[in-house]
Amino acid sequence: MKKVFVLMAFAALALIACKPTNTDDPNNPGGDDPKVEEYVQPITCDGKFDDWAKLDASKVYTAKNVEGSKHDALKLVKVYADKAFIFVYFEWDTEQIEWELDVEHVPFHIYLNADGKADTGGFGDQWSDACTEACFEGFLTNGTDIDSYDPGVYQWVGEANGSGWEWSDPAVLDAGSGICSGAGVNGKYELQIVRELYPLGTIADEFSIGFDIQQSWDTVGYLPNGEVTDDNPSGNVPSLKVVTVK
Template sequence: MKKYFLLAAMAAVALVACKPANPDDEGDGPDDEKEYVQPIKIDGNFDDWSKLDASKVATAKCNPDAAKNALKIVKVYADEVYVFVYFEWDKEQTNPVPDVDHVPFHCYINGDGKADTGGYGDEFSDACSELMLEGFIYPDGTAVGSYEPGCHKWIGDTHGTGWTWEELGAVAGLCAGAGVPGKYEFYIARELYPLGKLADNFSIGFDIQLDWESVGVLPNAAVTDDNPGGLAPSLQITTVK
């Protein structure tokens, strides 16, 4: 009998020793989710862009034979929280005039990622943008400032042309930007996207203007007899998860 009790006691000790100290801490609960670390700090210092996986950054460069070439390069990196944008432009073509234009900068977004919705074929051959962001690189007409755009929804014909947008107003916190003359970065907060959920796969295009006339568009293409406007499809973006 003593032998039986001794074996039982030893088995109980072994079970206690093998049992995890915290049964709730097994590596698959919500406490183990990784804390979000913002990969790009919007501060006008662009060094952190070089630390990204280049294969996950969508890039458009100005075609040397494009008609509107003031935008030189644009890079877009999208994760599940933000869409980050970096771009460079020709300062000589966009010298701001105080109290006149403030250098408008537009983002044209195909947020659902579908080819059969949206429009604005004036600057992009796929003409599928549903949302346009309109803001200013020089908010006061003299100094580079934060990007705080108003939102506009496409209400024209599918794949249509013309400035056919319905003003939705500004969305507080949707964007923030910083930069220096000729270089800029900003983000779009996905949770504040005004047309609902931004798809994992979407597309985007950009223009920069002087006195409300586009002087740079990206993506773009060479001007040819078959493509006199030098239009290209919007830039395809895949969300990094």
């Protein structure tokens, strides 16, 4: 009886081994094990900036300082987002930004509308859509030398679509968490935001973003911006819309 059982077991194994590949599976027509595409980081934030020229320009979102704007120290910003990171490149006017030894008095802010919704968040002081839910606050220098950007993250706690400096205290994510890192030279910088470290949920595939740079804690440049006119005395425009590359 035992011998019969063993023979039956071998026969079953042989049947499984000889089972033909299911080539009718629409998700795997060849019948082979599906290959997992390896992620290749498109930009290395090393302060050399050459990676940006290799990107599909149609998927890089850009804001430039508009002539006649209220604050013009921030000249250019580019944003590229994929499933793992949000990459940012920006330039500033070195004549308007001064560094002092051992003084971190030139903060750089990222304002993120992570859910992409128009009816949440706030901070209409610099963008007309007033939908920022998180403010990243950090520094580009350790006093005189350009350093890695590693900010704290603060949540909007004011009224929906409101204005004012209404951010959580303490931060929802302390500086030094590693959510951002970057490198650059005086006047040019690139950084990355690690999406999975964002503390307020998932960053949507379509989101919006804004940036400012300050001198002695006063804003001297922000992007996107607009021309100051009689119809738009603030010079504010909507934040920059970005679509994630998949």
